[in-house]
Amino acid sequence: MTTTPDPGHEVSTAGGAEAADHRLHPMSWLFVLLQQLRQFVLPLVAAFFFGGDRNELWPLIGVGVLALVSVWRYYTYRYGFSGDALVVRSGVLERSVRVIPFARIHNVALQQSVLHRLFGVAEVRLESAGGQKPEAEMRVLKLADALALEALVRRRPAPDPAVAAPAAEARVLLALPPREILRLGLISNRGLIVVGAAIGGLSQFNPRLVPDLMERWGEWALGWASHNGTQDPAFLAVAGLSLALLVVALLRLFSIVLALLQHYGFTLTETGRRLTVERGLLARWRTSASRRRIQAWTLRETLLHRLLQRRSLDIDTAVAEQHNQQRTLRELVPVATPAACDALIEHLLPRAAWLQLDWRALPRRAWWRLVLPGLPVALVLTAAAAWFVGPWALLALLWLPWAAYVARRHMRAAAYAVNADVIAVREGWWSRHWRFAELDKLQALQLTRNPLDRRCGTATLWLDTAGASALAPPLRIRFLPEAEAAALYAQLARTLARRPLRW
Structure with a gap:
């Protein structure tokens, strides 16, 4: 008797007249075992070579069990094809069949x-x-x-x-080509990932290893400066700047290596x-x-x-x-x-006419709203620093003119564009981005107005799509005049209502 499960769901069956006709690779058990062993590698190496609690070797018993499970999986796992679906079978005592349509x-x-x-x-x-x-x-x-x-x-x-x-x-x-990968390494800042992984790995062997190294390096640097009589602030500033540049260069070098490993x-x-x-x-x-x-x-x-x-x-x-x-x-x-x-x-996206989009600028007079959220924090931190350091801390207020300049440049670049097939938003100055989506892919529309929006007669239009990454900038149009935001919301709502939702 053959059991036909619902698409994409597991079912149990006592047997089947039709068996899957493909197995995993004969060495698949080894790779499954190595995958499971990753969490035991560092404790075992530390126990063998650096001493420590011998109770950490007890996981070796679990390693043996994992080896048996991996071999068992190889002998019980099958996959095959039935029409327009993939069929996966596994288990002996309790059989499971999974039918996965290719369209899924x-x-x-x-x-x-x-x-x-x-x-x-x-x-x-x-x-x-x-x-x-x-x-x-x-x-x-x-x-x-x-x-x-x-x-x-x-x-x-x-x-x-x-x-x-x-x-x-x-x-x-x-x-x-490789030269483009080198450029990618220079642009990205993934060297911090390498440094973080190295610190995490070293901490597995000795939690105090990295702090001790930093402490000894600081003692050596200060001792060298005192021994050579180099207490001149200008010299120390140049030395600190040189060290910072060296750190940046090393991080970029690590970033290039990581880019070559991942994108070559x-x-x-x-x-x-x-x-x-x-x-x-x-x-x-x-x-x-x-x-x-x-x-x-x-x-x-x-x-x-x-x-x-x-x-x-x-x-x-x-x-x-x-x-x-x-x-x-x-x-x-x-x-x-x-x-x-x-x-x-x-x-x-041939229908989007990307190069011919009609970009509509957002109101530049809203630049002060980009500065406003950070203003109270800056004032509190400056006041606290002035209390402990003195009047020199007030120099931090020079950040305000720079923040205002950056905000004005942001609003000069901010714009949005919409046509019959795509909606796009452009933001940023120091770091720019263009975020866009096909209208058919929009999942939800939301028009929001906070108290400041109501005071200024503006609104924010949020556009939601499936699968949005937490690291991606939001698809939104900020500081739109209220009438323009309502008209755009109604236009997009009518467009979505006329078109079937596609994933």
Whole structure:
């Protein structure tokens, strides 16, 4: 007897007349075991080489149990195809069958660590919109089987697995040479991630190691200055500035190394209506998503971007595990020229007329509202500093003219644009961004007015899309005149009412 479960749900069955005809790779148990062992590595190394409580070796018993579970999983896990769905079976004593329609799969992620590449295998994750877990996770498949599964999902409705269908031609939209990766390392500030990981790893062996090193370095620096009679404030200021520049240079060096590890060989390809990104130097990531799953776009340009004449383009997709940057297609263009970014937007959103958008400036007289939230905090901190330090602390109030200047520049650049297919918002001066989305992808509209808005006759229009990242700037239009905000809200509401909601 065959049990047919509801799509995307697990069911228990005593048996099945139709068995899945694909297994995991014979060495899959090893990779599952290594994945589970990560939390035990540092305590075990510390116990063996640095001494400590021998009770920390008790997890070795759990390691043996994990090894047996990993082998058991290999012998009981099967997957196959039934029409336009993927069927996953697992378990012996309690059988479970999971039927996943290809239409439900929004993202296919392939990951290869160095060990995966040595064995010619890959970890595959099939993700859907809104879920907290992937629809299916296969650790691990032969690389050829993983690519075949990705192609099968891409060509849905799925063809007969027994018939070899010709693969669609892939078109390269963007390929980053090593010099662009170096620019990405200079622009990004990910060196702090390396430093934080190093401090966390060292703290596992000795919690006092990093504080002791900093303390000894400070004692050495002050002792050297006293011994050589270099108490001149100017000399100490130059020495401190040189040290700060050295730290910045090291952080940029770490950032370049991390960029090379994560983005070397970055290639963005288009197959039909599906976008695929492949990148990585030692470990390799391959993620793909349908163009229609893209919910919102963010074009960024920081000060370093402008100095190097570059921009970056990120997207939000309605898939699970939005917090996992490595496995989710988010960085569509890590770094490229403004012309390349504009050309890619024009290609992927041909109806949006990106280069022909009619930008409408926001009221510049609202600049003071950007300064107002930080003004009380600045005054309180300055007063407290003056109490302990003296009148010299009042120099901190020089921040106010600078803040006012920055706010005025922000409002000069702030604008929005809307047409029949897309709505876009432009903000920022020192660091700029363009946030935009297709009207079909808007999930909700909200018009808000706080007491200050009511006093000034303005309103804020919030636009919500699925899969929005917590790190992405909000899609909103601030300081709109009340009548203009109400008219825009009504226009968008009518547009959404006439169109079916698409994810």
